[in-house]
Amino acid sequence: MKKIVFLIFILVLCLQGYSQGIFGGKVTGSFQLDMQVSREDSVIGSQNVSEKFLSNGFANILYTNGDFSAGIRFESYLNPILGFAPQYKGAGFANRFASYKKxxxxxxxxxxxxxxxxxxxxxxxxxxxxxxxxxxxxxxxxxxxxxxxxxxxxxxxxxxxxxxxxxxxxxxxxxxxxxxxxxxxxxxxxxxxxxxxxxxxxxxxxxxxxxxxxxxxxxxxxxxxxxxxxxxxxxxxxxxxxxxxxxxxxxxxxxxxxxxxxxxxxxxxxxLTAGYSVKGLGISVAAKRIDNMNxxxxxxxxxxxxxxxxLPAITKQHAYSLMAMYPYATQVNGEMGLQADVMYKIKKGTLLGGKYGVDVKFNYSRIHSIDRQQIDEKTPLYAKGTEGYTSDFFKIGDDLYFEELNFELGKKFSNDLKTTFMYSYQTFNPIASGHEGFPFVYANIFVLDGTYRLAKTSSVRAELQFLFTDAQGEEWATGSWCQATLEYNLGGKWFAALTDQWNYGNETGDKTHYYNVSIGCTINTTRIQLSYGKQRKGIMCIGGVCREVPASNGLFATITSSF
Amino acid sequence: MKKILILLLGITFAANIMAQDVKLPNVSVKTLDGKTINAQDFSNDGKPFVVCFWATWCKPCLMELNTMAEYYEEWQKETGVKIYAVSIDDSRTSGKVLPLVNSSEWDYEVILDVNSELKRSMGVNNPPHTFVCNGKGEIVWQHASYALGDEQHLIDVIRKITVEEK
Structure with missing residues (x-):
């Protein structure tokens, strides 16, 4: 604590010094605050929050003066919003540094x-x-x-x-x-x-x-x-x-x-990754083998x-929520896999390309277990204190962990209308979310997304998503889904969105509607967003790492800003 | 509570003193062909330039870059502007940056910020986040998020700078 106060003191001193023209120096920073009020809902399984109000926040302040820079980050979790580890509860300076470059x-x-x-x-x-x-x-x-x-x-x-x-x-x-x-x-x-x-x-x-x-x-x-x-x-x-x-x-x-x-x-x-790319065409292939790398x-x-x-997952990182319903996470104890991407632009002025050209994207990935053999007849796999197993480097393991095929078309009809169509076929082994030995989930997913410009700086966006699957009866497999989203943007400042995610194919539970209404406003770098509705329990994945988020029902507000 | 007060104090001071001539930070990033360059060296022969943070998995980012690509030639002729597209893809997706850039036929200066060091030091919370720097390399405008039409605000800002600097 003393050290931090001292750091602040130095920072303030530098700033005052600046105004007197002794020191140069600039201050920049960023800020984010998430607030949540969630109510109990037995149907979706959201729990009662005894403190009623939850919030996570952080602020970064960075001071730069020529070759010198220093920064602090204040964080508060009062109390942590749903899905964050309870150990985060509290507030304080979580990060401070000083750096010199010469x-x-x-x-x-x-x-x-x-x-x-x-x-x-x-x-x-x-x-x-x-x-x-x-x-x-x-x-x-x-x-x-x-x-x-x-x-x-x-x-x-x-x-x-x-x-x-x-x-x-x-x-x-x-x-x-x-x-x-x-x-x-x-x-x-x-x-x-x-x-x-x-x-x-x-x-x-x-x-x-x-x-x-x-x-x-x-x-x-x-x-x-x-x-x-x-x-x-x-x-x-x-x-x-x-x-x-x-x-x-x-x-x-x-x-x-x-x-x-x-x-x-x-x-x-x-x-390993290898690629070939020229104007209008990009191909990339990646391969990975991980063995006991925790x-x-x-x-x-x-x-x-x-x-x-x-250990990066070599599967596509999806942007549409139903496509991301069954996300894959790297199995650190061992996995091997392949991924291929082909991206192509059909030239404008051709029969298929039309007036503006068409973007075609193809992605495929398949992840397996690695080969594991007992070290000798008497010792079972993963026996504590032994070598654990032997493995043939090039042999593919018998268990399929994940397979996915994605196809995407991006077509512009005019300067005002742009559309994306996407199809995905996914084979998901629940082991990827920590549930070993359950039947696979096979899913066909379709997305249609269109943006239409109404005026110079206002637009509407509509999105339709369908997920078809026979998988039923587990927490993570509740039959088919569909989703509709409508979004309105005004003048680059205001937006309003309406979403309904409907679990219409649930045969063992309620066919719940996860509706959500949000409005927001962006002024330069400050963004305020307010949403009300239900959130599905599931996995949220950003940057290749996944986190379980619990079901919630209520109000959510976010403020982000930087200067 | 004490900590919060100290923080507020810090912010107040920071806000009071916020200088107009903030330049890009002294952070090393990579170009697509593996060269290390410093963000301080981003420049455009005395003309304004744009620094745009994006990622291959970020839908609004792709819409922003695709839309700007339609106007880029026109904008360059008019104002001489240059666009730096800084990808914050980590090693999971950074291999897809080059094929995506090429297949999309973008003519931007594409930069890789694989562990988000530049992103953090420029106070970027989430992509897309767009900065405009004047001919001296000073940040004069920034905007978080993208909706269709925002590119019109961006070019208006660039036009204004171009006129002022003439």
């Missing part, structure tokens, strides 16, 4: 965010809408000593809700990364058509070993749990004219933890907090 060096003290490569072994980031923040607290140094060379070093501990992390036994995270852009380093490569980048990183987490026992073949052993867990990754990035290739491979040392049931198998991850700065932690690494 010549080739950048030094950050306090809280910082960073990512090495694709994040396979290290990513620290902030996603306030999902309640995710694994900010580091410590020191970060970034050096760019020569053209094309970036070296990063990090040390610190990760945020855990409001805990005073320096008083906990949570792991200490240390790491470094080197990134080389060869074409920028070597003058003779500067003008080459082929661009090559290579990089490597290393991360180690130190956490005291707990006392753990395991019974292996009828003998009780005390486990020798490593206190330092290391991970390394290498990457290669090549582009040549219209082609590009990106590959990253990571390995992690023995890391018995709760998520992997205390097995000693090493972790491994491979992430990496947290606390062995016993499950869920989204204290993640040291980030």
């Amino acid at each position: 010549d080739f060096l950048e030094i950050t003290l306090g809280n910082y965010y960073e990512q090495f490569g694709n994040g396979l072994i290290f990513r620290s980031y902030f996603e306030p809408n999902l309640g995710l923040d694994n900010a580091m607290d410590g020191i970060r140094i970034v050096a760019r000593p020569l053209n094309g060379i970036t070296v990063k070093g990090i040390i610190g501990k990760q945020r855990y809700y409001w805990d005073d992390i320096w008083k906990t036994d949570n792991g200490l995270v240390r790491g470094g990364d080197v990134d080389l852009a060869l074409n920028d380093m070597f003058p003779f490569m500067a003008n080459m058509v082929t661009r090559i980048g290579i990089g490597g990183s290393f991360v180690s987490v130190y956490e005291k070993a707990p006392v753990e026992y395991a019974t292996i073949n009828d003998t009780l052993y005390r486990l020798n749990i490593p206190e330092n867990i290391g991970a390394a990754a290498f990457r290669l990035d090549v582009s040549h004219k219209a082609f590009n290739l990106f590959a990253e491979y990571a390995q992690k040392g023995q890391d018995p933890n709760t998520q992997n049931k205390y097995i000693y198998r090493k972790g491994e991850a491979l992430f 990496f947290k700065s606390r062995r016993t932690e499950l869920g989204n907090m204290l993640s040291v690494n980030y």
Whole structure:
């Protein structure tokens, strides 16, 4: 607390100094406040909120003066809105830092965010809408000593809700990364058509070993749990004219933890993307294999907090709500999958393209389990204290986790009318939402979306969505759905929207209407939105990470602003 | 309560002193062909430029960029404006940025902000968020969200700057 008051004091001093012309310096910031009043509704399962009113808020203030910058973030969860972890309850300064950049060096003290490569072994980031923040607290140094060379070093501990992390036994995270852009380093490569980048990183987490026992073949052993867990990754990035290739491979040392049931198998991850693209056509293919890659700065932690690494899901991130009803989440214990995207613009003036051209997008993804075999006949899979399993790298596991095919057409009929049609076929294994051993959900989903310009700066948008499925009788599978949305925008300032999501195909429960009315106003960077209605229980996914949101029924208001 | 008061104090001071000539922050980002560039070096030969935050999964962002693409040639002829389209896609979707940009036939300067460092330091809450910088690189206008027609406000702002700076 003392430190924070001191920081504010310095900040204020700098500001006053500015007005006297001694210091330069600018202040920018952003603010968001969500408020919720939810009532009980037994049909949709929304619970009574005893405090009646819930709110989440945060404000960032950033001070920049030439090469120096400093910032603080105040957060309040009074009390956390539905769907946020109750541990967030409270208010205070959750983040503060000071940073200095001079010549080739950048030094950050306090809280910082960073990512090495694709994040396979290290990513620290902030996603306030999902309640995710694994900010580091410590020191970060970034050096760019020569053209094309970036070296990063990090040390610190990760945020855990409001805990005073320096008083906990949570792991200490240390790491470094080197990134080389060869074409920028070597003058003779500067003008080459082929661009090559290579990089490597290393991360180690130190956490005291707990006392753990395991019974292996009828003998009780005390486990020798490593206190330092290391991970390394290498990457290669090549582009040549219209082609590009990106590959990253990571390995992690023995890391018995709760998520992997205390097995000693090493972790491994491979992430590959290749693409070809020219004007009017883009193709991209991605492949991924993950094997035992849960990496947290606390062995016993499950869920989204204290993640040291980030394992992106290689499935499409949907923007329409019924398409996102069955979202896939990366299975950190092991998965392998493929994704392909083709995007094409049918030229204007052709038979199919019409007057304005047509955008065609195709996407396919399929994710499987990895191959897992018993280490010997006597030891079952995932036996605590053993290697856990063996796996053939190239063999695809028997379990399908997720499969999806998407097709999208974007057609403009005139300068005033634009439409999108989208179709999706999804095969969803409930294991992706943590429900193992349940029947698959097969769904056909259709979306039609049209925007019509009424005047120079006002428009209406209408959206129709259908989800057809036979899956019934589970919390996540309640038959078919349809949704209609009507939205009106006026002068770039005001908007009003009406949505009804109807579970008309529910044969085992109520055919509930999830209606919602919202109005909002945007003035420059300030946006105020007020909604009333019902929200379905389900998974909300932003930025590739998913969070369960409970059913709610009532009023929701959001204010965002930045300056 | 004490903390809230301190915060309010901070905001008040900040608001009082809010300078007009805020420039882009000293943050490194990448271009589509892997070059590292600093946001401070975004420029347009003394003419105004636009910095537009977007993501491949953000519908209103795509509508904004597609709509501006229809007028971009016209706007460039008239005002010389340049558009930086900063993608905040993380490693899940950043591989789709290049194919999407090419297939959509956008002529913007496309920038990758893979771990949202620039987004955070410019106070962007959610995409789309659009900034207009004058010929000196100072932020003179910003707007969060996009609805069809907002591009008309944007070009009006750019026209005004162009006239003022002449």
